[in-house]
Amino acid sequence: MVNPDILNRLAETLAARQGADPASSYTASLMHKGLDAILKKVGEEAVETVLAAKDGDKLHLVREVADLWFHTLVLLSHQGLGPNDVLAELARREGISGIDEKNARG
Numbered sequence: 001m002v003n004p005d006i007l008n009r010l011a012e013t014l015a016a017r018q019g020a021d022p023a024s025s026y027t028a029s030l031m032h033k034g035l036d037a038i039l040k041k042v043g044e045e046a047v048e049t050v051l052a053a054k055d056g057d058k059l060h061l062v063r064e065v066a067d068l069w070f071h072t073l074v075l076l077s078h079q080g081l082g083p084n085d086v087l088a089e090l091a092r093r094e095g096i097s098g099i100d101e102k103n104a105r106g
């Protein structure tokens with residue numbers, strides 16, 4: 001299994017790209033273009049993910065989801081957020097669903 005720390009390492013790299021010379025990297029260039037350009041990429045990658053899922057090629061799907069995750073991480077970083085904010089929300093929901101299951105069982 002791949003070490004999940006990759007999300008935090010990538011987030012640190014993305015934070016370092018904020019304000020860097022746009023000519024120095026893809027991420028620095030995208031962040032320099034601003035929120036609308038980042039949102040456009042997130043939308044494109046979401047559509048490409050849907051198309052990959054429909055074509056039945058699992059490697060293609062994994063690569064498109066990686067592109068989508070990467071661009072959502074760029075979005076989070078641009079907004080002063082990071083993967084831990086999303087993981088905390090998922091953990092909170094896991095707690096909620098645990099409570100719901102207990103209630104459902106009576």
Ligand SMILES: N=c1c2ncn([C@@H]3O[C@H](COP(=O)(O)OP(=O)(O)OP(=O)(O)O)[C@@H](O)[C@H]3O)c2ncn1[C@@H]1O[C@H](COP(=O)(O)O)[C@@H](O)[C@H]1O
Pocket residue numbers: 010013014017025026027028041066067070
């Ligand atoms: N994980 C990624 C990553 N995933 C996807 N991409 C880029 O996202 C783009 C995907 O867009 P497209 O498929 O539409 O390809 P494109 O035509 O080149 O994109 P556009 O010019 O149309 O925007 C490609 O340029 C990919 O290289 C990524 N670019 C960088 N990273 C990581 O981010 C970190 C910082 O990267 P740099 O900013 O490049 O140093 C490094 O650790 C990289 O590994």
